[in-house]
Every structure is written in C-alpha cells, then in structure tokens.
Amino acid sequence: MFIIDEFSFLDDNGKSTAKSLAPQIGGGGTYASIGARVWLPPSQVGMIIDRGSDFPPSMETELAEFGDEMWVYRNQPTGTTRALNTYRGDHRSFDYITPRIRITPKDLQGTRLEKPTTLHFICSPSRAATIMSEAQQISGWNPTVIYEPIPDRCVPEELDPLIKVLPFVNILSPNAEEALALLSLPLPPTQKLIEEAAHKFLEFGVGVNGNGCVIIRSGAMGACVAMKNQSPRWVSAFWTSEEEDKIVDVTGAGNSFLGGLSAGLSLEDGDIYKATFYASVSASMIIEQEGLPAISVANGTTHWNGDSPQRRLNELRMRHGEPKD
Template identity: 80%
Template sequence: MHFATLGMFIVDEFSILDEDGNPTGKTLAPQIGGGGTFSVIGCRVWLPPSEVGMIVDRGSDFPPSMESKLAEFGDEIWVYRNQPVGTTRAVNTYRGDHRSFDYITPRIRITPNDLQGTRLEKPTTLHFICSPSRASAIMSEVQQIPGWNPTVIYEPIPDRCVPDELEPLVKVLPLIQILSPNAEEALSLLSVPLPPTEKLIEKAALKFLELGVGPDGKGCVIIRSGSMGACVATKDRAPRWVPAFWTSKDEDKIIDVTGAGNSFLGGLAAGLLLEDGDIYKATFYASVTASFVIEQGGLPTISVVNGSTQWNGDSPERRLHELQTRQAELKD
C-alpha cells in the first residue's frame, strides 16, 4: 500500500453572509470535505484504489449520498469506523470575501496506530496535516512501530503557521522528508511580510532547508504558490519552479480552490512512486492533480472512457504531457 493520510473526513456545511454579517439567502448543500479526503483523491487520480487509503469516521448521520459518491472512486480506499458521536462536521462561513472555518462537532483525530491492523498498515508514504507539536507526537508514534520507515509528507495546518510555531517546527523537521506549506504560510512562519514573490518564496524554501528538513538534512521543501506554481528546493540543487496547470489567465477554469493544496500533495505522492522518487518530476503530477480539484466546488468527477480513467472528462496523462511540454518550451 503506497499512500495513506491521517487527515480527517469532514462534512462541510456553508454559511454565506454579506459584508455586514447578514445572511444573503444563498445556500449550498453540504459537501464532502476534509484535507485527508482531498489528498487521497489527489493520489487516486494516478493510482488504483488498492494503493491509496484513509480512515473515515462514520456516524449514524453519515449522508448516504456521500457514501455513494466515495464509492465511485473505489470502495477499498475507505476504511470506515462507525462512531456513536456522529460524523465530523464543520461550517465554512463566507462573509464578503473573507472565509472562516470552524468545527461544529468534536474532531476525531487519526493517529499512526489507528492504521495498524487495517489494510492501511505501514504505507510507504504517510501524509498528515496538523500543528508542529502534533507532528512531533505523530512521528514519535511512527518510530515506535517496528519495520516502518515511511516517506513523510507534512502539511502544516494553516492557523498554526505563525512565528510562535517555528521553534516546535524546527524540532520535528529532521523527521520529515517533505515539508509543504503554501506561500503565505511559509512566509508567516518565518516572520516575512506579505505578499509573496518568487524571490521571497525561494529564500523561504532555502531557510527551511537550512533549519534541517529531513534525516541528515536531505529532505525537500515544496512551497505551493497558487497560480505562480510550486517552488521545489533540495540541498543539492537551487530552487526550481513547476508551473501551475491553470494560471491567473485561466480565470474561467478556477472555480473553487478548496482542497487544491491537499490534493496537490496526494498527487505528489503518486508522482514519487511513478517517477522513482524524483521529487521535481513528481511535482508535475501534483500540479496536474490540483487542476482537477479547482475546476468545481467539491471533488472532481471520475469516469471510464474506452477503458481509460478520466477526471472531469479529461486525461491526467494528457495534462501531464501538456505541462511538461510547456515547461520545456519555457526553458528553450
């Protein structure tokens, strides 16, 4: 089994208000959410269900329509645990242009030990989204499981990407092979003023490497930077950029970026397997993956056409070739 996430499944609800905090009358139906869910779907874009998985805590209130939707991606992906306390739910509040996210039920956190005894036991790649302090606890648990040394992809949780969290982050970095904040999160952790620029992002990536990412400092930093692309930095090479598939020129294609970063990292994990560990080549898979997620609200659509799996009616391999060609032409 290649990829598992410790991220949660969440039922997302929505509250849409005007600038003054008054209801607009616009409503959205609850949607499948959770960073873990999006990361798994990102990996599933490239790999069969047998190689991908996550735990889903399912309460008696779990919507049957959502369970049917998840089954479309492959039943074996989802390891269900029935929970008497109900399914984790959160509300996304839109007040004008501002978005906030709040849990409305208790969170049921997933730990590495929860994977043991399931088909998700000892995946070769482990992904999680949390604070630096919890990341340390997770890695301590990983180290206590005999015979398991996964490639770790760590995504710092957005609201803990503040300067006070830099010290606990530094403590866990040597255990993390791949660190991937987004541009705003990276600069915030390092107390660098916004807005992000390519130069600032590259400096931030090099600073994280200097702080000791990965065993023996041989890890990787990928700073996800929206339409600017992704900055990939390792000790042995200067920072390199992988372009976004959809850029600021493709506004009609960019509908909702929710989950794009999570799916990017699931796609990255798949790319690492398919490209024999080449982190730069793998990031092209990640960029293509995110392109499918931002084309609509919620998860992309999977279908099989003439024996080939498509997402939103398009081929991931076609988009990968297009992105690789685009980058090669820029170099020329």
C-alpha cells in the first residue's frame, strides 16, 4: 500500500515535544519501488497508488520525479490510507488512522503491471498464504517472490503459518530482530545467531523443493545470504561504523534493500548473492535523509543524492574482492 505518514513525538512521560514533521510519503511498497528504481528505468518498476481527494499535489509532484510511468493511480472516494508514527524516546509505534485499502495480485491485472517477473510484498504470514493462493490462480504467471514479514507479526505464534507459506516464496527476508523473534532466539543479534536463524528457516523448506533463499537484513552488520547446501555469505552495509554521520533516518531501509535486490536479480540473471550488492547500495541511498532520496540527471547520467549508484556498487564489490564493472 501507499501510505501518507503522519508523525507524533512524545517525551518519556508521554507529553508532546516541540519537534514536528510534515506528512511524508510512506509505505513499504513505495520504498521498495524506489529501491528498484535506483537501478532500473521507471518503465520496469511500479506499484498501485490508491489516491483520495486528500492526496497532496506536492506528493504527486515528488513521485513524478522518479518517473510518471512507475505509478498506477486509482482514485478512491474513501481517501488515501494514512498512518500515525508515534515516537516516544527510542520507541516507535505505528497505527493506521484511516481504513486500509489493501492490494492483491488480481489488482495488477488489466494494468501495465500485470504479471511482473518479480513480486515483493509485506504482510503477515497468514495473509502471505492468501496472496500466494491468488497469485497461483493467474494463468501463465510464475514470478520470483520476495516475502518480507511485517514487523509486528514477527512473533513465535506466527511461526507455524510462516512455515506453511515458505514453499511458495523464493526469498524470505526478515531483519535480524524479526528473525530471532519468530524463532524464539535470544537478543541481541550476533553473526552466529543470525546464521543459526537462517539455517533454521532453510530447514523448514524455503521455495520449491527447498531451493529458495533466506536473506536476513542485519543493519550495520550487513546482510546474511543463506541458501541450501551452502555456507552463509555476508554482504556488508555500504555505510560503515566510521560513517555514522551519513545515517539520518533508517525508515524504509529494509524495504528499499529488497527493491534493490529485485533489480539486482534482473540485472545479474537471478544470481542472489550478486543481487544483494545492489540491495545494499539502494538502502544506502534511503537512509541519508528523512523521506525519499533526491534524483537528478547530469550529462545523461542519473544520480541519487548527488552520487552514482554504480560507483557505490563498484566500491562495495571491491571491499569483498569481487570484480567491478
């Protein structure tokens, strides 16, 4: 879903602080689409936006900067989906303040987004099963499925529904805290615990015949990429611990990571490990500011926040001893 995010800032006693933030473009799908757009032309990326009469013209203008053809607008008399992000100290809560307009695979039919090669979605395990059941009813469509469990449903009670849907997804990608919570493993995350979690998910059987992949997004530690009968491999975060000043707001980082992964799969002929480098760079663009990154074109080259994604990709590959383009 596309979401208009609103914000409330409270002190530790629950009283409103002086800090304020204007409503912003939100929604995990939006950030995932931008993460893919870092690498692909707008004609190859897209999502549906349910737009009410309350949809700010400034947001439509901002979205158009990334390419009008990315966005399939549907006018809704009920208004645009809105949510309130409440920050109390270091704790963030998220609550919908309008009815949600959910999107299903059938909504893509009859639009230019029909039968995409890659499908990314964020929801509870139970809803994931419903989405995959609907997708399988669409004749001639067999997308690469990237499933991101919604954070507030990453609890032990959701493990059994998750196990049931895993054979129908190609890539499972919770973040480290979510993965450990689902499996009732202790916090804080460590590399050993994260690899243990990835192994457990693979044992449950990800993908057809267990040939899928688990990518556990682990913040500053990078991302753990695990596949059947292979040792886990790590791709580091682009911004290192020595560059913390570059990290302004991590909202949407995981979503954009998976959008970048989707694009990388397209550009690297389905090689998941190589695609994860694209994912890490996409996330690096999102966390440098509040809201979406700035896109610009200079001398025929597209830049994001004034930098070249390809330059960052080459730098990240060199850190890992991988050949650059």
